[in-house]
Amino acid sequence: MDKAVEKPLSDTNLTPSHPPLSQLSETLIGSEIVRMNGEIKQKIKAGERIFNFTIGDFDPGIFPIPHELEEEIIYAYRKHFTNYPAGEGELDLRQAVARFIQDREGISYDPEEILIASGGRPLIYTIYRAIADKGDKIIYSVPSWNNNHYVHFVEGEHCALETSAENNFMPTAEEIRPHLDGAVLLSLCSPLNPTGTTFSRDQLEAICDLVIEENNRRPAGSKKLFILFDQIYWQLTFGNTEHYNPVALRPELKPYTVFVDGISKCFAATGVRVGWSLGPRHLIAKMKAILSHLGAWSPLPEQKATAKYLVQKGSVDQYLKIFKAGLIERLQKIYNGFQQLKKEGYPVDAISPQAAIYLTIRIDLAGKRTPGGLLLEKQSDVTAYILNEAKLAIVPFPAFGASKSSPWYRLSVGTVKIEEIHEMFQKLKEALKKIQ
Numbered sequence: 001m002d003k004a005v006e007k008p009l010s011d012t013n014l015t016p017s018h019p020p021l022s023q024l025s026e027t028l029i030g031s032e033i034v035r036m037n038g039e040i041k042q043k044i045k046a047g048e049r050i051f052n053f054t055i056g057d058f059d060p061g062i063f064p065i066p067h068e069l070e071e072e073i074i075y076a077y078r079k080h081f082t083n084y085p086a087g088e089g090e091l092d093l094r095q096a097v098a099r100f101i102q103d104r105e106g107i108s109y110d111p112e113e114i115l116i117a118s119g120g121r122p123l124i125y126t127i128y129r130a131i132a133d134k135g136d137k138i139i140y141s142v143p144s145w146n147n148n149h150y151v152h153f154v155e156g157e158h159c160a161l162e163t164s165a166e167n168n169f170m171p172t173a174e175e176i177r178p179h180l181d182g183a184v185l186l187s188l189c190s191p192l193n194p195t196g197t198t199f200s201r202d203q204l205e206a207i208c209d210l211v212i213e214e215n216n217r218r219p220a221g222s223k224k225l226f227i228l229f230d231q232i233y234w235q236l237t238f239g240n241t242e243h244y245n246p247v248a249l250r251p252e253l254k255p256y257t258v259f260v261d262g263i264s265k266c267f268a269a270t271g272v273r274v275g276w277s278l279g280p281r282h283l284i285a286k287m288k289a290i291l292s293h294l295g296a297w298s299p300l301p302e303q304k305a306t307a308k309y310l311v312q313k314g315s316v317d318q319y320l321k322i323f324k325a326g327l328i329e330r331l332q333k334i335y336n337g338f339q340q341l342k343k344e345g346y347p348v349d350a351i352s353p354q355a356a357i358y359l360t361i362r363i364d365l366a367g368k369r370t371p372g373g374l375l376l377e378k379q380s381d382v383t384a385y386i387l388n389e390a391k392l393a394i395v396p397f398p399a400f401g402a403s404k405s406s407p408w409y410r411l412s413v414g415t416v417k418i419e420e421i422h423e424m425f426q427k428l429k430e431a432l433k434k435i436q
Helices: 023-027 032-045 067-078 091-105 120-131 147-153 173-179 201-217 251-256 281-294 300-310 313-343 379-389 418-434
Strands: 114-117 137-142 157-162 183-189 226-230 257-262 275-278 348-350 358-363 408-412
Touching: 023 147, 067 300, 091 114, 091 275, 091 300, 114 120, 114 281, 120 147, 120 183, 120 226, 120 257, 120 275, 120 281, 137 147, 137 173, 147 157, 157 173, 173 201, 183 201, 201 251, 226 251, 251 257, 257 281, 300 313, 313 348, 313 358, 313 418, 379 418
Parallel strands: 137 157, 137 183, 183 226, 226 257
Antiparallel strands: 114 275, 257 275, 348 358, 358 408
16 A cells, blocks of 8 residues: 655745745646646647647547537527626526436435536635645545645645556555545545546445545544545446446435536537536535635536536437547557557556546656667656657656656547557657667
């Protein structure tokens, strides 16, 4: 079992060239993925051919939003739905979300237990703010998306559990158990960003039972342990993979579970900005109050359009069928390509795709030398070599909180053209051949 460690938040050796600002702003690290994409765009601007498989987004030319949703958005603007929305989200949308979740996940939430926001990020922030005080322990696994930054926002105590490939990088009950004492939030994500892997039923049930046991142990009037369950990719599962959630498995966890969900990923609608949380009424009310000061509401036309679209069961099913087929075709082709390279003796690997838009791949070249004799001493050197020599841009797991020596990467297929996959592997194989 990996020991929980607090990740460093900044390079304290840097001398600021400006008057000091708040401790938060001076120590907060910007998005590694945004930084990487800035470098990649510069290379593309300079004329380089880059296979940019980093961003967790979609090329609308390949994966457009549903036509029916697009038409409803246009109609809503033409009907002049352009003023402020309700602070908690429009009632018709919250009712549509409740029906959608009931039909597809079998869990029941009233509109008053649902909060709408401009995507998942402000909801995650408000969950952290509503539950955690300064110094409170927050448990999360790494690699995972942005938990280290949200803990930093609330000045919480980091309890980061580094997971392993043997468990598909999903945290286990055994890894979590020693750290429950005093924790107020357990942040879980399934399907997981960055790995595209999921909890099995047994894995999640074991974690749920831990939380129930811990909350029953705590005295009345004390803080309880909440589960933040990010399931933004839950409809994008492939093959025999099934999605499970804590409330469906253990209904007694409903008072202590808050979901993050929305249309951003399952309908390729990252820029439409409609997300929702489901949770206990008193928590949702506090989150609404925090959100009211941020003003991170989902735009009214998009809310009206989403409310109408979610209840169109046939249209939703047809869209997901085509959308998921396009995603799994890309994921499977790339997975097969890495398995072929592995079979040929190259130090690479990949985990079979289960869900989302991500493939977990391994490129283990640390300690080897380039054709020019340069030692790839660190994994960051490997990342740079793959980008510069193979023209392949992928996100290293250290960007998601894993150890700097991790040879694992996130590869995203939301902008991948089928015809470029073969070319990418040709370039990658050429680069791997040159390594000594």
